[in-house]
Amino acid sequence: MNNSITQNATRALLYEVVTLPKPGLVDPLSPGPHQDMNIYTFIDSSLSLTNYFTAAFNIGHDFKAADLTEMFFKLRQKGIAAEKDMFQATNGINTHKGAIFALGIFVCAESYCQKNQTEIFTTIKKMCTGLVEHDLKLNNQLKTAGEKEFQQYGAGGAREQAELGYPIVRDVALPFLKKRTGSLQTKLLDTLMKIATVTVDSNLIKRAGNYEIINWLQNKATSYLKLGGYNSAAGKKYLQEFNQECLEKNYSLGGCADLLIVTIFMALERNYL
Ligand SMILES: CC(C)(COP(=O)(O)OP(=O)(O)OC[C@H]1O[C@@H](n2cnc3c(N)ncnc32)[C@H](O[C@H]2O[C@H](COP(=O)(O)OP(=O)(O)OP(=O)(O)O)[C@@H](O)[C@H]2O)[C@@H]1O)[C@@H](O)C(=O)NCCC(=O)NCCS
Numbered sequence: 001m002n003n004s005i006t007q008n009a010t011r012a013l014l015y016e017v018v019t020l021p022k023p024g025l026v027d028p029l030s031p032g033p034h035q036d037m038n039i040y041t042f043i044d045s046s047l048s049l050t051n052y053f054t055a056a057f058n059i060g061h062d063f064k065a066a067d068l069t070e071m072f073f074k075l076r077q078k079g080i081a082a083e084k085d086m087f088q089a090t091n092g093i094n095t096h097k098g099a100i101f102a103l104g105i106f107v108c109a110e111s112y113c114q115k116n117q118t119e120i121f122t123t124i125k126k127m128c129t130g131l132v133e134h135d136l137k138l139n140n141q142l143k144t145a146g147e148k149e150f151q152q153y154g155a156g157g158a159r160e161q162a163e164l165g166y167p168i169v170r171d172v173a174l175p176f177l178k179k180r181t182g183s184l185q186t187k188l189l190d191t192l193m194k195i196a197t198v199t200v201d202s203n204l205i206k207r208a209g210n211y212e213i214i215n216w217l218q219n220k221a222t223s224y225l226k227l228g229g230y231n232s233a234a235g236k237k238y239l240q241e242f243n244q245e246c247l248e249k250n251y252s253l254g255g256c257a258d259l260l261i262v263t264i265f266m267a268l269e270r271n272y273l
């Protein structure tokens with residue numbers, strides 16, 4: 001099935017990756033600190049997910065029971081299969097693991113909300129109730145970076161955002177993007193940095209090997225926005241230097257990128273762009 005929700009999901013992935021210069025992330029000018037991927041890997045990865053978005057749409061559209069955690073459970077099975085499709089399309093490189101999770105939730109929830117006239121962030125909260133406890137607190141085989149970070153620092157990462165109903169998107173990124181003026185490139189770069197002012201990015205913690213790095217990121221992003229963001233000469237120069245610093249230190253902002261992707265998706269759905 002082709003409809004605007006699934007198309008907007010793919011558009012969101014592509015809008016994010018073509019935006020440049022993004023510190024710590026792949027863009028058309030540079031793979032940044034991700035030497036195993038480039039812009040073409042992201043195009044292949046994005047296109048490999050179109051069937052997944054259709055599946056996520058259908059799950060939301062067809063779901064009729066009262067307990068929305070069951071809808072998330074159905075989606076998760078499709079998400080696991082989508083990760084395999086992504087790895088096949090990218091020859092084993094992790095481009096979009098976080099986005100498969102987050103954007104799948106948004107597509108499914110948006111489809112459910114259109115059918116049932118409910119509010120999306122509340123719907124997501126209901127879908128993801130108990131996720132942190134299920135995946136992190138009751139799991140005694142913590143293997144992935146996010147799982148280990150929960151054990152070490154109590155950071156809930158991608159799962160916590162989902163269970164809380166994506167407050168960073170709802171309260172910070174989406175209102176900011178809606179108001180921001182300038183070119184689309186400026187708006188998306190500034191929104192990425194706005195996200196970085198408040199995100200505990202598990203990807204960055206893993207690369208840096210410490211939790212204190214989050215303070216560094218949040219201070220950097222705040223300084224950039226204080227300078228006037230990408231619309232100002234000082235902001236532009238600051239972002240270029242920040243980009244270079246992430247490259248030299250091998251710092252990735254993968255979690256912030258995923259939150260930008262779902263913010264773009266919501267902005268497209270609400271005609272803010
Ligand atoms: C819940 C899952 C997302 C998986 O969690 P998992 O425990 O497997 O992994 P985490 O380490 O927790 O990573 C989750 C990814 O989510 C992104 N992220 C990080 N912080 C946040 C945040 N605060 N809010 C939202 N999202 C966040 C981030 O994804 C991006 O980074 C990835 C690229 O990283 P990179 O470093 O290049 O690649 P690596 O493979 O890590 O290797 P190196 O290069 O470093 O050596 C990329 O994916 C971005 O999108 C985090 O990485 C979900 O997958 C899950 O539920 N998994 C279980 C299986 C399942 O049910 N799957 C189906 C889901 S519907």
Ligand SMILES: Nc1ncnc2[nH]cnc12
Nearest residue numbers: 017025026095254257258
């Ligand atoms: N542009 C990007 N670079 C690296 N990881 C990402 N995850 C999502 N978008 C990304």
